[in-house]
Amino acid sequence: MLDNKNDDIFLSRWINGELSPEELHEFQSHPEYKHYAKIKAGADALDLSEYDIDTALNTIKSGKQTSIDSDQNPVIKLWPYAAVAASIAIIFGLFFFNTNDSISSSYGEQLAVTLPDGSEMILNAKSEVSFDKNDWENNRTVSLDGEAYFKVKKGSTFTVNTANGNVTVLGTEFSVDSQASLFKAVCFEGKVRVQSGQEQIILTAGKGYRKIAKSASENWVFEALEPSWINNISSFRSVPVKYVFKELEEQYNINIETKQLDTSIIYTGTFPNNDIDVALKTVFSTLGLQYQLLQDNKTVVLDN
Incomplete structure (x- = not known):
């Protein structure tokens, strides 16, 4: 049965x-x-x-x-x-x-998940989480690859583990983004503890932490009440443009050919997650680049 x-x-x-x-x-x-x-x-x-x-x-x-x-x-x-x-x-x-205790979102998809204690998380596009439902009462731990927004019920310690670091809370609202060489944690309500390598920091509401590759970590303050991508807007603050392209690819299931471009260029800006034409025009016009979306609607190439 x-x-x-x-x-x-x-x-x-x-x-x-x-x-x-x-x-x-x-x-x-x-x-x-x-x-x-x-x-x-x-x-x-x-x-x-x-x-x-x-x-x-x-x-x-x-x-x-x-x-x-x-x-x-x-x-x-x-x-x-x-x-x-x-x-x-x-x-x-x-x-x-889920028998594998693993849930993943697809291209351009946001996926809402209710955990066994009523805590909630929303996965951004191309993200994956796993957790042990059978031992959840004693071990509120989620493993994340990608980006997710959490609303945690008060109770025992709640931890998000990633390949780049961990975020621990008792009950709050926060987001975590973990990619190959990027780790970001943003606290929207309450307090979280961020552990990345030998570095440990406490974030309160309205504060963020980010570390990119081997560069020094960054901290900033903000006024937003939730991540912008919840409302279908991807936003970036002084990040290498390769992360912007990766987000475009994950939101629209496309491939951007970047052989002719220095992807370490720093980018600040936004693009919509529900209109590919506007998104591409916004990003590439900001960079001062010409591009083409090929007839397959899957490949973006730069014009010489």
């Missing part, structure tokens, strides 16, 4: 009240039953009278996601069309009980 390819059928029958008394009793004794019941209770409370099922199904098929409202529970938000499409096991597994 809940361990084979018939999981979606079983959960659909449970949702529809079609289990036999014996099956229901067995399911209620399952260690994850209470989690499924909690989600179902929240879904049952939704008002679906105005829900556009056709649009939702098309969204699933296309694999596209619009900007996520960080104040809504994404799992419950996905429930209506998950039930209609009879893909219940997939939805539950993705957001709560």
Whole structure:
């Protein structure tokens, strides 16, 4: 039960009240039953009278996601069309009980995830997280490759581990960006402790930390209440342009040929994550460069 390819059928029958008394009793004794019941209770409370099922199904098929409202529970938000499409096991597994404890976002996608204690995280494009759901109560630790925004419920220590450093909190809102040679942590509420190599720093609300490659770390202050990419705007503050190109590639699933360009050029600016034409024009005009998006809509080359 809940361990084979018939999981979606079983959960659909449970949702529809079609289990036999014996099956229901067995399911209620399952260690994850209470989690499924909690989600179902929240879904049952939704008002679906105005829900556009056709649009939702098309969204699933296309694999596209619009900007996520960080104040809504994404799992419950996905429930209506998950039930209609009879893909219940997939939805539950993705957001709560993924057998590999690993979740990743695709090109140009923001993915909202609710952790077992109710803490929330939103993944930016081409990012991956993993965590141990079975030991979450005793070990609130997330491993991150890429960028994510966290809203952490108060409780035991919550740690985000990356290849470049760690961020530890008790309950707050913050974001972490970890790439091959870049590590950034930004605190929007509360307090976080950042550990990178031998360096340790405490960030309070409105403060950020960044380290690029072997250069000295940087600190700055800001007034934003959340990362700009939550609202489909990528922003950069004095970073090598190679990171800007990488973000363009991850948001739009393109490849930018940079053989003729010094990618260590420093860039400050923004671009939208929902309009490729505007994004490319914004970045390349700022750099004073001419470019072409080839007919495959996947490759950007620089004009001589």
